[in-house]
Amino acid sequence: MTTFQPKAYVKTTCPYSFKFRLFVTEAGLADQIEFVPMDPEASDFQSIKADVEARSGASLHFPTVEVEPNEFIDDSDRLIAHFSDLHGIDDSSLATLTFYREGLFPTFLELFALCASPLAWLIRLGRTPRAFK
Numbered sequence: 001m002t003t004f005q006p007k008a009y010v011k012t013t014c015p016y017s018f019k020f021r022l023f024v025t026e027a028g029l030a031d032q033i034e035f036v037p038m039d040p041e042a043s044d045f046q047s048i049k050a051d052v053e054a055r056s057g058a059s060l061h062f063p064t065v066e067v068e069p070n071e072f073i074d075d076s077d078r079l080i081a082h083f084s085d086l087h088g089i090d091d092s093s094l095a096t097l098t099f100y101r102e103g104l105f106p107t108f109l110e111l112f113a114l115c116a117s118p119l120a121w122l123i124r125l126g127r128t129p130r131a132f133k
Contacts, residue, residue, distance in 0.1 A: 004069055005034050008079075009052055011062035012039045015108040016076040019100060020063045023080045026094045029087060038062065 008024070010017035024030050038045055049060050056064070056072040064074040065082075073079055084091045091097060 005032065006068075007034045007036060007066045009036045009038055009048070009060065009062065009064045009066075012037050014062045015105055015112075017063040019097070019105060020065075020076040020079050022100055023076075023091060023094065023097050024083070026096050027083070027087065027089050027091070029083060033065070 008020070010021055021035070024033055036048065038048060052060050052064060052066075052072070055066075055070055058072070058074075061074040063076055063079060064072055065079055067073050067082065073082055080091050080097075083089070
């Protein structure tokens with residue numbers, strides 16, 4: 001009998017996906033989760049997205065992890081809490097994750113907010129930046 005291995009769908013341009021992947025790596029869980037990098041420019045992006053949405057019954061948000069067969073959890077903070085509880089990890093003790101949460105991550109969110117207004121014009125011109133696809 002094979003054991004189910006969680007499958008993480010992470011968007012290559014997503015700061016939330018990076019936060020979850022950083023947690024998994026620093027917590028020493030990377031060998032226990034299969035990662036599916038989702039590049040919005042890749043030819044299979046839409047088909048994989050559609051498959052996950054059909055199986056989960058919800059719109060795909062990143063990161064999303066299939067934690068059990070056809071049981072999905074999204075949201076980086078919910079996922080970190082889930083795997084922390086499951087493996088008895090105090091995520092506040094992870095120095096690199098804390099560094100990211102308190103420094104780069106809020107900066108990324110500010111940049112996304114600042115780009116929101118010009119983004120509409122870029123989209124009208126057919127120039128959607130990869131981060132927003």
